[in-house]
Amino acid sequence: MDREELAAFLRSRRERITPADVGLPAGRRRRTPGLRREEAAQLAYISTEYYTRLEQARAPRPSREVLAGLSRALRLSDTEREHLHHLAGAPPAPPLGPSREVRPGILHLLHRLPQAAAFVTSATQEVIAWNDLAAALMEDFSAVPRRDRNLVRRVFLGPNPDGRRLFGVSDADEFGRGAARQLRATAARYPDDPETTELVADLLAGSEEFARLWESHDVSARHALRKTFQHPLVGPVTVDCDALDITERDQRVVIYTATPGSPSEEALRLLSVIGTQRMDVPG
Known part of the structure; x- marks a missing residue:
């Protein structure tokens, strides 16, 4: 000290x-x-x-x-x-589990990107912050329980009430493979976190596909640079995908943007107006 x-x-x-x-x-x-x-x-x-x-x-x-x-x-x-x-002579103890607290500056960044769908994921692939366009493109995360905001859980276990696997994205299978590898690395970093342990147990019990991937012991993952969402209101939306790591909090900012002047850019612009309302449902 x-x-x-x-x-x-x-x-x-x-x-x-x-x-x-x-x-x-x-x-x-x-x-x-x-x-x-x-x-x-x-x-x-x-x-x-x-x-x-x-x-x-x-x-x-x-x-x-x-x-x-x-x-x-x-x-x-x-x-x-x-x-x-x-x-004080008391080095900080390592965190028990992945951080879910998003820095204020990152939250401000999300909402300063009106033409991009942007969100933040934790180390377990839980969506912990998002902007309005991400909610319109993917799902209104505020309307679902926290448990269902986890992308690994969604791709392997659902729920997908509209029948689209993981928001109708074109690389759902590839994402699932990468997410399983990342989750194995996350579980090693947070061996005493009960939420991470429970998530892995649920996936192993509920998905043979996940269990096969888990048994491979792979921890590296590639990320798609471009993907297409099949949106029920505006049709296909092709976006470029960029990810920024927030190393000190073990989080990631994911940003989806469309090519300027493309039909997908126009679709995103329309979604920014529509928001999360369901125009296909009467009343």
């Missing part, structure tokens, strides 16, 4: 946060930049005395629970949170 560096780091992080940032009144007699020590302590759910001793380099090593509270109170980034743990 580096008490002096920890104290300086906490003080610098506290002084950069304004009361308004955390919903506190500024007050008139505020002689220190940023938060007061007692305010930081309150937000971290620790005593003011203990927090003061931390900033004075006189406190014993904080527990992981205290470090989590400090990270939350001081609004630390992932990199800053890891640095805090190392200064």
Whole structure:
């Protein structure tokens, strides 16, 4: 534990946060930049005395629970949170399971791509964020249970109420093979995550195809650069597929775009107007 560096780091992080940032009144007699020590302590759910001793380099090593509270109170980034743990002599423990928390900047990016269908998947291929056009092209993910947002589960086990396998995409079989390989690698990274374990067990029990792929022990996967969706309202939509890895959270941003001036671009433009409404259903 580096008490002096920890104290300086906490003080610098506290002084950069304004009361308004955390919903506190500024007050008139505020002689220190940023938060007061007692305010930081309150937000971290620790005593003011203990927090003061931390900033004075006189406190014993904080527990992981205290470090989590400090990270939350001081609004630390992932990199800053890891640095805090190392200064305290308690390197952050590896995550139990895949992260489902999407960075705000990535969420903003999704919605700044109005002409592209974009979504984020976790390490287990669960769709955890999406923009409106992705919902119109594939499915309104907000209308289905979280369990059914997992693409590996969908391709091998359904449900596919409209009879289209995995949203009518042309590479459903290829995607399934790649997804099975990726899931094996994910299961190795998160051996103690109950959700990942349950997902694999369900797939092995419910799909002979998945079981065969699982037994191959392959972990590498190729990704299609172009695919076609057979959409029930606008017909075939051919898109280019690009994927951006968010390494620190073990997530992936998938972006579908159509060739400019093509019928598929016009179909996406129409879908952006139609949205997720079902025009083929009366009423």
